[in-house]
Amino acid sequence: MSHYLKLVHMEIHRFRYPLAAMMGLTLVWQMVTLIIHVNGKLDRAADALIHNLLVNGAALERFSFADMIPGMLYSLPILACIAALSVYVFLIWYRDWYGRVSFIYRLLMLPASRKHVYLAKLTAIVLLVLGMLSFQLLLLPVEQWVFKLIVPAEHFEASTFGDVVSANLVLDVLLPRNFDRFALSYLLGIAAVIVIFTAILLERSYRLAGILYAVGYASICTFVFLYTMYLMWTGSYLYPEEIIAIEFAIGILITAVSIWLGFRLLKKKITV
Amino acid sequence: MIEVVNLRKSYRRRNVLNGVSFTAEKGQITCLIGINGAGKSTVLRAIMGLTQVNSGTVHIDGRPMSRELYEKVSFIPDRLTMPLGMKMEEAMQFMADFYRSWNPARAKELIQFFQLNGNEKIGHLSKGTAAKFNLAIGLAQDSEYVLMDEPFSGIDMFSREQIADVFSSDLLDGRGVLLTTHEIAEMEHLIDKAVIMNNGTISREFDCEQIRSDEGKSIVDVMREVYLA
Numbered sequence: 001m002s003h004y005l006k007l008v009h010m011e012i013h014r015f016r017y018p019l020a021a022m023m024g025l026t027l028v029w030q031m032v033t034l035i036i037h038v039n040g041k042l043d044r045a046a047d048a049l050i051h052n053l054l055v056n057g058a059a060l061e062r063f064s065f066a067d068m069i070p071g072m073l074y075s076l077p078i079l080a081c082i083a084a085l086s087v088y089v090f091l092i093w094y095r096d097w098y099g100r101v102s103f104i105y106r107l108l109m110l111p112a113s114r115k116h117v118y119l120a121k122l123t124a125i126v127l128l129v130l131g132m133l134s135f136q137l138l139l140l141p142v143e144q145w146v147f148k149l150i151v152p153a154e155h156f157e158a159s160t161f162g163d164v165v166s167a168n169l170v171l172d173v174l175l176p177r178n179f180d181r182f183a184l185s186y187l188l189g190i191a192a193v194i195v196i197f198t199a200i201l202l203e204r205s206y207r208l209a210g211i212l213y214a215v216g217y218a219s220i221c222t223f224v225f226l227y228t229m230y231l232m233w234t235g236s237y238l239y240p241e242e243i244i245a246i247e248f249a250i251g252i253l254i255t256a257v258s259i260w261l262g263f264r265l266l267k268k269k270i271t272v
Numbered sequence: 273m274i275e276v277v278n279l280r281k282s283y284r285r286r287n288v289l290n291g292v293s294f295t296a297e298k299g300q301i302t303c304l305i306g307i308n309g310a311g312k313s314t315v316l317r318a319i320m321g322l323t324q325v326n327s328g329t330v331h332i333d334g335r336p337m338s339r340e341l342y343e344k345v346s347f348i349p350d351r352l353t354m355p356l357g358m359k360m361e362e363a364m365q366f367m368a369d370f371y372r373s374w375n376p377a378r379a380k381e382l383i384q385f386f387q388l389n390g391n392e393k394i395g396h397l398s399k400g401t402a403a404k405f406n407l408a409i410g411l412a413q414d415s416e417y418v419l420m421d422e423p424f425s426g427i428d429m430f431s432r433e434q435i436a437d438v439f440s441s442d443l444l445d446g447r448g449v450l451l452t453t454h455e456i457a458e459m460e461h462l463i464d465k466a467v468i469m470n471n472g473t474i475s476r477e478f479d480c481e482q483i484r485s486d487e488g489k490s491i492v493d494v495m496r497e498v499y500l501a
Binding site for chain 2: 003006010014099100101102103105106108109110111112113114205208268269270271272
């Protein structure tokens with residue numbers, strides 16, 4: 001197995017407990033929220049049924065799984081996991097410098113290219129994000145099955161996977177059903193992580209002055225990307241496809257420069 | 273031979289290294305001596321490519337430091353370099369996975385020598401045990417040179433004795449050792465060559481046996497001359 005793959009395995013292995021905790025939290029929270037929500041809905045439906053039968057003999061209320069998940073309460077663990085993984089983008093580097101142990105000594109003294117250390121950390125972040133996303137995707141059918149179990153047939157209404165995803169704003173953003181949008185969103189996310197990695201390495205290489213370099217670098221990258229997007233969407237005669245293509249090219253350029261700078265800092269400038 | 277030539281490094285407008293040059297031979301124990309802040313640890317880190325210098329060169333057997341040479345030179349810093357969540361056995365497996373020069377038989381021998389329990393988590397180790405484990409990790413490589421930064425720092429008397437035993441054992445036979453330490457009295461009889469650092473420069477570099485026989489001086493005597501002059 002190559003050094004890179006061993007490092008990826010090591011990085012994922014080090015995060016196994018927080019990852020399991022995040023998955024556990026998401027599972028328990030969403031199940032409990034769903035069950036409480038469904039029970040509340042059934043109670044209200046029973047009350048309504050009695051009232052309606054007495055007043056005008058109306059039909060039973062039916063509801064689907066998609067009706068049960070739009071609330072922010074259901075999305076809370078997803079948002080918490082996003083926050084945790086965002087913090088981990090920084091921690092994945094800083095924990096190797098600070099504390100009782102300086103693992104960065106060992107990582108930088110491996111008889112392998114230091115690029116592998118960078119790429120392994122990046123790959124670990126991407127895999128953790130995709131892992132959490134996959135877990136959420138697996139969780140939805142399980143929750144739907146639980147929903148079917150606890151809702152009496154006379155109240156049950158089927159919903160498609162598309163209905164379920166579009167019913168919740170957070171899921172709708174995280175799981176775009178158009179592949180282009182999915183690829184663009186996640187590639188932009190990876191580019192952002194790469195820019196942050198380079199900013200961290202600037203800070204680790206130049207310390208106090210490095211904080212200024214890091215903030216400056218991240219700000220310039222963000223400004224270049226957002227400002228050109230703003231200019232093109234507001235004042236150009238380009239077709240949307242052309243604008244997206246140009247944005248994609250700018251994103252690739254920023255990513256390429258960031259990766260090159262990150263590798264160079266790790267090889268030439270980094271200080272433990 | 274480790275050859276350090278004219279290393280210069282400044283940090284926050286202070287010259288940490290101000291033209292440091294010396295050599296450390298294979299088969300000898302070379303001790304880098306200096307008071308706190310003299311720049312000893314910075315020199316070791318610079319040799320290992322863990323900190324950047326403004327100028328100067330480091331050559332190991334005539335070759336500039338490169339990633340391949342991490343198989344040939346092992347560094348034992350004054351702190352743990354393995355994640356706290358790992359067990360000692362897992363840390364050794366990590367080393368075996370990455371280093372061709374890792375010698376599992378010697379690793380086992382070292383674990384027995386230091387009476388360590390491989391199933392113990394690194395995060396649970398006391399300072400003395402951690403220092404011994406650090407040493408075991410560094411010495412289990414079939415490296416030609418071993419760099420040690422303050423191997424006796426802050427550990428109890430019995431652990432120090434055990435670590436000092438390493439220097440008179442066959443674990444270091446034929447290797448070049450470059451170490452920094454404050455415990456000169458304890459190590460004096462084991463050191464072949466002393467390099468005294470002061471204010472980021474090399475004040476004296478001498479063969480310990482020769483200075484004992486020619487001038488009747490111990491390392492501590494020479495240190496007094498340098499620092500109290």
